[in-house]
Amino acid sequence: MLLRYLHILGMLLSFSMLNPSVVYAWTDPTRGTSFKEYDSLTKAIEDEDHISTRAIYRIELDELRPTQSDVGMIEVHTRENKIERRDEDELLKYFLKGDDGKGKLAKIVIGPRNQIWLVDGHHLARAFYDLEYKFLLAKVVGNFSNLTDEDFEELLVKKKWTWLQRWPKGATRPVQLKVSELPKSIGGLRNDPFRSLAWAVKAEGGFKESKEPYQQFYWSDFFREYITEAELNRDWDGSVQKALRLAWSEEARKRKLPGYIPGPVPLCKRSLKKHG
Numbered sequence: 001m002l003l004r005y006l007h008i009l010g011m012l013l014s015f016s017m018l019n020p021s022v023v024y025a026w027t028d029p030t031r032g033t034s035f036k037e038y039d040s041l042t043k044a045i046e047d048e049d050h051i052s053t054r055a056i057y058r059i060e061l062d063e064l065r066p067t068q069s070d071v072g073m074i075e076v077h078t079r080e081n082k083i084e085r086r087d088e089d090e091l092l093k094y095f096l097k098g099d100d101g102k103g104k105l106a107k108i109v110i111g112p113r114n115q116i117w118l119v120d121g122h123h124l125a126r127a128f129y130d131l132e133y134k135f136l137l138a139k140v141v142g143n144f145s146n147l148t149d150e151d152f153e154e155l156l157v158k159k160k161w162t163w164l165q166r167w168p169k170g171a172t173r174p175v176q177l178k179v180s181e182l183p184k185s186i187g188g189l190r191n192d193p194f195r196s197l198a199w200a201v202k203a204e205g206g207f208k209e210s211k212e213p214y215q216q217f218y219w220s221d222f223f224r225e226y227i228t229e230a231e232l233n234r235d236w237d238g239s240v241q242k243a244l245r246l247a248w249s250e251e252a253r254k255r256k257l258p259g260y261i262p263g264p265v266p267l268c269k270r271s272l273k274k275h276g
Contacts, residue, residue: 003103007167014134030128032088038137045114051143056105061128064108064186065117067162068214069177070190071126072196079127095137106138110145111152119161120213122189129186154178160213161273167224172219193232195221202259207249212258219257220245225274237257 022213029035039049067112082236086094096105106121118125120143128136141161144152156162156179164177183189198216201207207219246252248263 019224027092028133029086030133031089034088034139035135041108041116041138041140042054045110051110051140053142055138055139056139059106059108059116059138060135061125061133061186063116064125065111065115066122066125066183066186066189067117067119067156067179068217069163069166069182069190070192070195071123072193072199072216073191074193075123075124075195075199076130079124083127086133105140106136108138108155109141112145112147112148112149114145114213117161118186119156122186124190125186133207134137157226163214163217165192165217165221166190170229175237192220193229194224195229196233197223197227197239197243201243201247204240204244205259205261206244206263207252208261210259215258217249219259220247222255222257 035058039052041059042063044057082099083091083094088114095104102123104124106125106186107119109117109119111117118138121138122137125136141251144155144177144248147155153162157164162179162182164179165174166177167174188229195216200217201219202209202216209215212218214260221248227239227242244263248261252260255261
């Protein structure tokens with residue numbers, strides 16, 4: 001019996017060495033001691049502690065409310081691949097410094113009834129959610145728990161902390177939402193393939209980073225005018241190349257899309273044709 005047990009154990013160890021993801025699937029690095037060094041925002045709220053905008057807090061993903069309805073799932077999956085094999089210390093370093101020297105801390109606000117709203121970091125949060133991680137680290141931008149729902153929604157819109165537009169599948173125009181109509185959890189965020197397209201075009205140098213909130217949603221709406229969803233699903237690589245030409249076009253410049261950069265002259269002079 002002992003020999004059989006050792007044989008099975010040896011097989012499991014060998015399998016885990018060949019498949020590191022198996023080992024990582026057994027652990028959640030956000031539950032480790034390094035993350036526990038950061039105060040729980042929920043507990044701070046319950047204890048009526050002072051909420052600092054300089055401190056870093058540990059926040060449960062299940063308690064986060066999104067301020068947009070959609071994400072680009074290709075970007076989410078790319079982020080998952082970047083973080084799923086990092087141990088506790090590596091993941092903590094990723095939050096604090098990222099891979100490029102820029103931290104990946106989420107940004108949140110506290111709204112009416114002490115609900116915690118995510119205003120920046122939806123794709124990373126969704127990646128953590130899909131990996132079944134429990135916590136993420138974030139900074140509090142502001143505490144507006146004393147506001148009414150109406151005043152809080154007005155504040156989110158004024159500060160550009162929410163994107164209240166959603167494209168139903170096959171629709172020719174977007175639907176305007178209210179904050180109360182947004183998904184109630186990070187898991188409720190829907191996939192928008194055009195948001196993935198905008199992310200891919202930016203990664204290819206189609207436009208540059210901008211301080212404009214929700215920058216890539218502006219670009220995704222622009223690309224929708226010239227690329228159909230069927231075309232996007234049928235030929236992803238071709239759609240990215242087409243969107244690159246659109247991003248460098250004179251039309252994109254005229255619209256003052258955030259982060260516009262002029263592209264190669266031969267591409268910029270090509271004519272644009274809308275579908276529909």
